[in-house]
Structures are given as C-alpha cells and as structure tokens.
Amino acid sequence: MANPVTNALRLSKAGFILARYDALLPPDQSAKAPWLVRIGSKIAQIGAEKNLQGGQHNRLTLALSKLGPSYIKLGQFLATRPDVIGAKRAFELKALQDKLPPFPQAEAEAIVESELGKPVSQLFKTFGPSIAAASIAQVHKAETHEGKQVAVKILRPDVERRFANDISSFAFAARQAERWSQEGKRLRPVAAVAMLETSMVHELDLRMEAAALSEMAQNSKDDPGFRVPEVQWALSNKRVLTTEWIDGTPMADVEALRTRGLDLSLLGDTVIQSFLRHAIRDGFFHADMHQGNLFVDPAGNLVALDFGITGRLSEGDRLFLAEILYGFITRNYRRIAQVHFDAGYVPETEDVETFAQALRAIGEPIMGLPAGEISMSRLLTQLFEVTEQFNMQAQPQLLLLQKTMVVTEGVARTLNPNLNIWKTGEPVVRSWIERKLGPLGKIEQALGSAGTLGSLALRVPRLVDEAHKVHRKLDAFVTAQSAPANPWPPRFLAICALALVVIATRLVLR
Ligand SMILES: Nc1ncnc2c1ncn2[C@@H]1O[C@H](COP(=O)(O)OP(=O)(O)O)[C@@H](O)[C@H]1O
Ligand SMILES: [Mg+2]
Known part of the structure; x- marks a missing residue:
C-alpha cells in the first residue's frame, strides 16, 4: 500500500485535473465552497482550453476519462449511487462512455x-x-x-x-x-x-x-x-x-432486428425471462446487461457477452426474492411483510402490519397501471426505499440485482414498449416456487396462519446477521478505544491540506 504522501499527491493530481476541467464541484455548490478551494480551482484553470467549458456533464466525464480506467469505473459506480452524489450528478455520470x-x-x-x-x-x-x-x-x-x-x-x-x-x-x-x-x-x-x-x-x-x-x-x-x-x-x-x-445483430440495432423478421416481442420476453431465471433459479446472473453486451445470433437466440460483472444470490436470497415478486403478483402484502421478518432483514422491533400497509402503498398504484407501464425494477427500487425506513440493512447483492433489473427492463422495453413485465416474469417465478416448494396448494397449506413458510432457508440470514451485529459492536468498541484525540479542528486541517495540494500540483505539473 502506498504511503499517505504518495496518496495525497496522486489525489491532488486528480483534484487538479478535475479543477482544470472545472468539474471539481457541482455548479450549485461552488459558491458555498471554502475560498481556498475556489481560488485553487481558478488557479488550476489558468491556460485550460476554453472549449472544455461546455456542459457540466461533458466536463466531468471528460475529466474522469482523462484520469483513466479506475476513475471511469469509479464514475460508473457513482452513477448508481444518487444517494451519495445527488440525482443530477448521477444522471450526468450515466453518460460516461467506456x-x-x-x-x-x-x-x-x-x-x-x-x-x-x-x-x-x-x-x-x-x-x-x-x-x-x-x-x-x-x-x-x-x-x-x-x-x-x-x-x-x-x-x-x-x-x-x-x-x-x-x-x-x-x-x-x-x-x-x-x-x-x-x-x-x-x-x-x-x-x-x-x-x-x-x-x-x-x-x-x-x-x-x-x-x-x-x-x-x-x-x-x-x-x-x-x-x-x-x-x-x-x-x-x-x-x-x-x-x-458471435456473428450476430447488436441488440441496440432494433431496426436491423426488425428487418431480419425477428419476433421482437418474443425477444423482449426472452430478455426478461432469462434474467429472472438466472437470478432466481441459479442464483447467478449477468450484472451488466446493457445493449452493448447483447446480440441476436443467426438462429434468433439472445447471446450475452461480457461476463466481467456478475451477481450471486444465496438460496435464502432467491427464496426471499421469489416470495416478494410472487407476493406482489398476488397482492399478498401481509405475506411479503412477513417474509422480510422471517429472513431477519427487518428487525422484530418493527410492526409487521404497519410494514404490510407500507407495502400495499407501493404495490397497489403500480399494479393498477396499464400493462406497459408496470415496472418490476421500479417496484423493487421503491421497496428498498421503504425497507430502509423500516431499518432493513442494505443488502448489496439485492441492490445489484435491482440495478441490473432497471437496465434489463429498459432493453426489453426497447424491443416491445408494451411488454407486461409481470405477465412475462410470472411463469418463471411461479415455476421456481413450485419446483422448490411443491404445488402451490401445498404451499398455501404450509403457510398456515403466519402467511409464509418460515423455512430454514429464510432463517439462515438472520443467524448470519446476528453474528455480523456482534462483530460490528466489537469493531466499534475497539475503534473507540484506539482512536486518538484530535487536537486540530478538521475543517482547518482540510483547508491547509487542500492549499498544499494545489500549490504542490501546480509546481509538479508545470
Ligand atoms: N464473442 C464475441 N463475438 C463477437 N463480438 C464480440 C465478442 N466478444 C466481444 N465482442 C465485441 O467486443 C465488444 C467489447 O467486448 P466486451 O466483452 O463487452 O468488453 P468490455 O468489457 O470492454 O465491454 C462487444 O461489445 C462486442 O462488440
Ligand atoms: Mg461490454
């Protein structure tokens, strides 16, 4: 690992390039930035090409591209985190070309x-x-x-x-x-x-x-x-x-696919069903399903390339996911709520009935929409927002799935704008539940009064979670014991560091 000075110098170089492209701070925040940062940015821009002063997104994506592969990846990663960098910047970063x-x-x-x-x-x-x-x-x-x-x-x-x-x-x-x-x-x-x-x-x-x-x-x-x-x-x-x-037609070229006489609506179904099958049945899915990675071969098969990013779901996650999707399809909100408690994702201190009520508030408006507007990814997005309010710990593997689903649905909709995601997805979800848990009648029987199976698979994550909690408490305790007292006000230190960084960079890059 590099020492702090090397790291500070490398970061200062990055900061300098961002400042030179006038992309260090979002425009709405630059006025609020400490004066030293503002002056530093102005110094960095001396002699910069004026034609770079175009749209903010242009400048930010250009600066990140210039900074190289890791910054491009960082930008792409941040594009999926509007909670961190704000919706506007996240949107701008989506345009970051690789x-x-x-x-x-x-x-x-x-x-x-x-x-x-x-x-x-x-x-x-x-x-x-x-x-x-x-x-x-x-x-x-x-x-x-x-x-x-x-x-x-x-x-x-x-x-x-x-x-x-x-x-x-x-x-x-x-x-x-x-x-x-x-x-x-x-x-x-x-x-x-x-x-x-x-x-x-x-x-x-x-x-x-x-x-x-x-x-x-x-x-x-x-x-x-x-x-x-x-x-x-x-x-x-x-x-x-x-x-x-693969000598295929790129998925992005919808006109060429149409000219080939392919059934675009069937192809849209294949996109959705393949993704769900891989996630729910196998627990292993392609997590970068954008159009550039999808082709249609001469036999009309959907071919997925580029398996650099994949996601995995445990048996418990898959059961959880299938139960949730099936719960929304059948509008059984009490059941979806209970599944969250059985998986140990929502703490028992929360009230299951109130949680079910919040789920109904998500499900009913979405299920009432015309077929072409129902979106599974939007539902999951809203679901995770609500679960956060009910103190559910973020589950990175489920978030990756939800983000991939947003992209996958987008691809499927370009093929068939009227695609009914629920109708298309339902057979995959149902057949897996049936295969896993026996005929549906048997499920309902097994559900009993609680409304869920309360199976071991769903209980395992809770045990793991308990272990994590103990670990986190220990961690916090150890950190609290060892953290040195800080005699300097952080803001003062940050401004000094930044001043040094700008000056050093200006000298080094001259
Ligand atoms: N097996 C293949 N057959 C045909 N073209 C391919 C194949 N693999 C990659 N390509 C082409 O190369 C491009 C980049 O490959 P990909 O694996 O997606 O790399 P990257 O991770 O850089 O996106 C693809 O979008 C596709 O056009
Ligand atoms: Mg690719």
Whole structure:
C-alpha cells in the first residue's frame, strides 16, 4: 500500500485535473465552497482550453476519462449511487462512455504471446486489428488454425498496476472522509471502495470471466432462446480471453432486428425471462446487461457477452426474492411483510402490519397501471426505499440485482414498449416456487396462519446477521478505544491540506 504522501499527491493530481476541467464541484455548490478551494480551482484553470467549458456533464466525464480506467469505473459506480452524489450528478455520470482509443496492435500481440507462451502465428491463422476498445480491455477478431472464428479480449497493458495505485488512493481518501466528516461516516465510503475493489479484481482477471461464461453456459444449456459464447480455454489466460465469435445483430440495432423478421416481442420476453431465471433459479446472473453486451445470433437466440460483472444470490436470497415478486403478483402484502421478518432483514422491533400497509402503498398504484407501464425494477427500487425506513440493512447483492433489473427492463422495453413485465416474469417465478416448494396448494397449506413458510432457508440470514451485529459492536468498541484525540479542528486541517495540494500540483505539473 502506498504511503499517505504518495496518496495525497496522486489525489491532488486528480483534484487538479478535475479543477482544470472545472468539474471539481457541482455548479450549485461552488459558491458555498471554502475560498481556498475556489481560488485553487481558478488557479488550476489558468491556460485550460476554453472549449472544455461546455456542459457540466461533458466536463466531468471528460475529466474522469482523462484520469483513466479506475476513475471511469469509479464514475460508473457513482452513477448508481444518487444517494451519495445527488440525482443530477448521477444522471450526468450515466453518460460516461467506456470507449478509449485502442492500444497498438504490436502491444496486443506481445501480451497474447507472453500470456499463451507461443508466437501469435502459431496460436492463430489470422489475428485482426482491434474492433472494440474500452477502459480495461480491447477485443480483436481472429481465426484459429482449425478454422474457428474467435473473439480475443486482451487486458490493457499496465491496467492492473494503475488500478492498484488508484484504489489505494481512493481507500486513503475514503478513510479520511470517514475520519473527519459526519456525512462521510454515514455514507460508508470505505466499504464502498472495498466493494469497487473486489469487483475490479474479478474484472481484471479474465480467467474469472471465462469461468463465469462457462458456469452460465452450464446453467442455461436448456434455456429457450438464450446462450453464451463458448470459451476456448487453451487460448485463454489471466490477460487474454478467447471465445467463439458471435456473428450476430447488436441488440441496440432494433431496426436491423426488425428487418431480419425477428419476433421482437418474443425477444423482449426472452430478455426478461432469462434474467429472472438466472437470478432466481441459479442464483447467478449477468450484472451488466446493457445493449452493448447483447446480440441476436443467426438462429434468433439472445447471446450475452461480457461476463466481467456478475451477481450471486444465496438460496435464502432467491427464496426471499421469489416470495416478494410472487407476493406482489398476488397482492399478498401481509405475506411479503412477513417474509422480510422471517429472513431477519427487518428487525422484530418493527410492526409487521404497519410494514404490510407500507407495502400495499407501493404495490397497489403500480399494479393498477396499464400493462406497459408496470415496472418490476421500479417496484423493487421503491421497496428498498421503504425497507430502509423500516431499518432493513442494505443488502448489496439485492441492490445489484435491482440495478441490473432497471437496465434489463429498459432493453426489453426497447424491443416491445408494451411488454407486461409481470405477465412475462410470472411463469418463471411461479415455476421456481413450485419446483422448490411443491404445488402451490401445498404451499398455501404450509403457510398456515403466519402467511409464509418460515423455512430454514429464510432463517439462515438472520443467524448470519446476528453474528455480523456482534462483530460490528466489537469493531466499534475497539475503534473507540484506539482512536486518538484530535487536537486540530478538521475543517482547518482540510483547508491547509487542500492549499498544499494545489500549490504542490501546480509546481509538479508545470
Ligand atoms: N464473442 C464475441 N463475438 C463477437 N463480438 C464480440 C465478442 N466478444 C466481444 N465482442 C465485441 O467486443 C465488444 C467489447 O467486448 P466486451 O466483452 O463487452 O468488453 P468490455 O468489457 O470492454 O465491454 C462487444 O461489445 C462486442 O462488440
Ligand atoms: Mg461490454
């Protein structure tokens, strides 16, 4: 891990670039910022290109792109956290493009050779130029000596080292924020950076992506209308992933799909049903289902690429999710409420009837909408807002699912604007509940007066939660014992540090 001075210098460089693009502070807050920050920003902008002073979003996304892969990922991550950076900024960051100029062909071939231990000509019959380049990797089209068309994804040179440096700076900044600011403590940035780090460590090891593809292929081998490209294990390693080339129509090109005479409404159903099947039946889902990662192959199958980000749900989570969705479909709010208590997600000090009432307030208006406007993701979004009011601890795996569902529904709706999400999703949810718990009649019987199964699966998370609580209390106790008293007012220290940072950066980057 880098020392505090290196971290402060790296962050100051980032702060300088953000300030130079006039993107350090949101416009509505720049007037309220301490005078030193305002002056520092003005100094940083001396000599900056004036044509960058366009829209705020343009400036922020440009600055983050300039700062490199980890900042692009950080921006994308923050785009999903309007609670942290405000709805407006989160919206602006959604436009953050993950497209970069490709790195040179010679470098790409050198990485392939060192990763696979043979000259490119021995590995492939032909090896074409880059066809897509993003912040972490780029993709080349190639042909094997057996005549198979393949896609070769190659990590950017040096991306791992740059990422390790940046994440160490983010962690340093997060620790300072938690230490010095009340607001910082509430937002738990240290935990957020740890989450970003875990997800990036997986994304930066293409063997993990290969394994995810292979697991998904196994889980979905009998799924109607869905498949993933086959992994070429012999031509893959940590920095290189070779998969079967998909000669398909991009999902983004709806006109081309229509021209091919495909049934777009059926395709929309496949998008939703595949996602739900993977989440509920397998507990393993593609968590980056945007249009750029979806294709339709010549046989009309939906093909998902890019398994860098995936989500997992435990057996208990899946039962919980299926129960909730089924509860809303059947408008059984008492049952949904009870499921939250049985899973131990909502503390027993809360009142189940009042909770059920709050759930009804979410469910009824949504269920009353015309089919094309009912949104499962909106329902889950509102559900998690309400559960927070009832002191449910945030469940990152369920939040990831809800965020992916927002994207998945968006894709399905571009194919069929009148898609009825409930009707489409219902058979998947019902068949899983039936398979898991026996025929529905039996379920109702087993539900008894409480309205839920109260199964062991749903009780396990509560035990885990208890263990976490004890751990957290111990943690808090230890921190309280060891935290040194702070003789300096934090604001004074922050302003001094910032002044130093601006001056140092100005000197270093001159
Ligand atoms: N197996 C494949 N067949 C055809 N095109 C592919 C394949 N894999 C990747 N691509 C193309 O390369 C692009 C980038 O690949 P992807 O795995 O999504 O990487 P990234 O993580 O950079 O988004 C895809 O959007 C697609 O156009
Ligand atoms: Mg992609």
